[in-house]
Amino acid sequence: MALLLSPASQTRLTLSSSSSSSSVVPSRDFLSYGGKLQSFKVSTIQNGRRFYPKLQVSVTESPPPPPLPSPDYKELIDSLKLKLLSAVSGLNRGLAASEDDLRRADDAARELEAAAGPLDLTSDLDKLQGRWKLIYSSAFSSRTLGGSRPGPPTGRLLPITLGQVFQRIDVVSKDFDNIVEIELGAPWPLPPLEVTATLAHKFELIGSSKVKIVFEKTTVKTTGNLSQLPPLEVPRIPDALRPQTNPGSGDFEVTYMDADTRVTRGDRGELRVFVIS
Structure with a gap:
């Protein structure tokens, strides 16, 4: 006879008795916790006499939980x-x-990355969910909104003031929106x-921590005094006419x-560098 005590601990008891006609009667409850037998007692009754058969107990331990980070x-x-x-x-x-600022920020980021170790999002993708505010981009030092890609200049022939920049990520629908607030100068x-x-x-996850994004459309909405105007969807450039420097997709590593x-x-x-908003 075999009794399975707990699916979590996978503790199995095998009872052996000298008589196949014996009835096995638990004399008290038994519990299994964390793969360890806490209390167990079985007796059999044969011809009006009580005796204790030989028990064979095998225990399979559950995998231990991951250790918590140390305070240090x-x-x-x-x-x-x-x-x-x-x-x-x-x-x-x-x-x-x-x-100097670029180098200082890069050095600080590399120290943090090295101490934290590699990131695995395959089982923790929900952490990407939410609205993230951009607080730093090394590419903006080029003074264009496109960074290393083509983009409108700031503070030159066409005065453009960059406001807040956000990323809105939905891990269920796989939506990945870059939201940019801009102020355009006027005469x-x-x-x-x-x-x-x-x-x-x-977006889609590639490997353990790389995210690939594929562009779909751009929508522009006026705010402030003209907020009553409806949003305008900017026509998408056909792929055949799209510059090689702007393929409509890209990837980054978290x-x-x-x-x-x-x-x-x-x-x-x-x-x-982003912070949750």
């Missing part, structure tokens, strides 16, 4: 994260970054035009992430 490790990660956030603060999302006495551009993408901070490195070496 958590303190180190918190310290390195603060160092990175301090390095990128006051740089206007990277638009005001000098070469006096006209007020500047405030717009929000949403660049809609779909190199660090916790509940409120995310660090990524793009396919053109761009370092970005």
